Amino acid sequence: MEKIKIREFLLKKRKLINLHNKEKYNDLIKKKLNHWFDKNLKYILYNNLVVAFFWPIKYEPDITPVLYRLFEKNVTVCLPIIKKKDEKLIFMKWDNLSNMQEGYYKILEPTNNQLVDPNIIIVPTLGYTINCDRIGYGGGYYDKTLRSLSSISNHNITTIGISWNCGFINKYYKKEKYDYVLDVILTPNGWIPKEPKNLF
Ligand SMILES: Nc1nc2c(c(=O)[nH]1)N(C=O)[C@@H](CNc1ccc(C(=O)N[C@@H](CCC(=O)O)C(=O)O)cc1)CN2
Numbered sequence: 001m002e003k004i005k006i007r008e009f010l011l012k013k014r015k016l017i018n019l020h021n022k023e024k025y026n027d028l029i030k031k032k033l034n035h036w037f038d039k040n041l042k043y044i045l046y047n048n049l050v051v052a053f054f055w056p057i058k059y060e061p062d063i064t065p066v067l068y069r070l071f072e073k074n075v076t077v078c079l080p081i082i083k084k085k086d087e088k089l090i091f092m093k094w095d096n097l098s099n100m101q102e103g104y105y106k107i108l109e110p111t112n113n114q115l116v117d118p119n120i121i122i123v124p125t126l127g128y129t130i131n132c133d134r135i136g137y138g139g140g141y142y143d144k145t146l147r148s149l150s151s152i153s154n155h156n157i158t159t160i161g162i163s164w165n166c167g168f169i170n171k172y173y174k175k176e177k178y179d180y181v182l183d184v185i186l187t188p189n190g191w192i193p194k195e196p197k198n199l200f
């Protein structure tokens with residue numbers, strides 16, 4: 001199946017998750033993500049690592065409580081900004097005080113103009129394979145952004161895709177050459193291929 005067809009299929013499946021299951025699955029994702037951040041918190045703070053989240057749209061998991069929690073613990077957290085359609089994303093600090101504003105696709109974005117380069121990037125993921133290939137909404141935004149961040153010298157990044165279980169794509173899927181392969185995927189069922197190593 002080609003990418004566009006897979007995307008349509010996955011969008012349909014995602015819409016069918018009922019509200020009860022959605023809450024249950026969302027909770028599982030949040031718990032696992034909080035647990036991993038707790039284990040790595042000291043290292044993140046000591047090294048001033050910046051963590052990028054996403055503001056949820058259209059049936060995506062909502063992990064903003066994890067963002068609030070890290071913010072309370074003094075971690076620098078940020079969100080993506082679309083400056084120009086189809087160009088790479090930039091990241092702006094989220095600081096609670098900043099009034100958020102709707103950007104492209106009506107996604108809420110911070111407005112404080114404090115730009116940062118994240119080290120740990122939580123990536124909205126519509127579909128994934130066991131090799132951590134990712135399909136998103138189709139702008140190529142994260143492919144361009146992650147390639148660019150990974151090429152900054154002395155800047156290490158860890159990429160964590162967040163998907164519902166139903167985002168699974170079978171092994172016959174062939175990624176395209178510009179697709180950025182993520183380090184790990186987190187679903188309600190757990191980490192793929194396995195929980196990322198502790199950072200320290
Ligand atoms: N929460 C969240 N933020 C994100 C992303 C994401 O997937 N999720 N993105 C990940 O890259 C970027 C935005 N990408 C998006 C790409 C397409 C559409 C969208 O609604 N497309 C319409 C077509 C509309 C149009 O062409 O103008 C559609 O699919 O119906 C939304 C977001 C940056 N921020």
Ligand SMILES: Nc1ncnc2c1ncn2[C@@H]1O[C@H](COP(=O)(O)OP(=O)(O)OP(=O)(O)O)[C@@H](O)[C@H]1O
Pocket residue numbers: 003134135136137138139140141142143144147178179
């Ligand atoms: N590094 C790149 N340079 C130029 N164009 C790119 C690059 N990466 C992706 N693209 C273009 O972006 C388009 C959409 O890519 P793709 O279908 O992989 O999006 P996606 O990963 O699903 O979306 P997103 O990351 O926005 O959620 C492709 O047609 C491709 O030509």
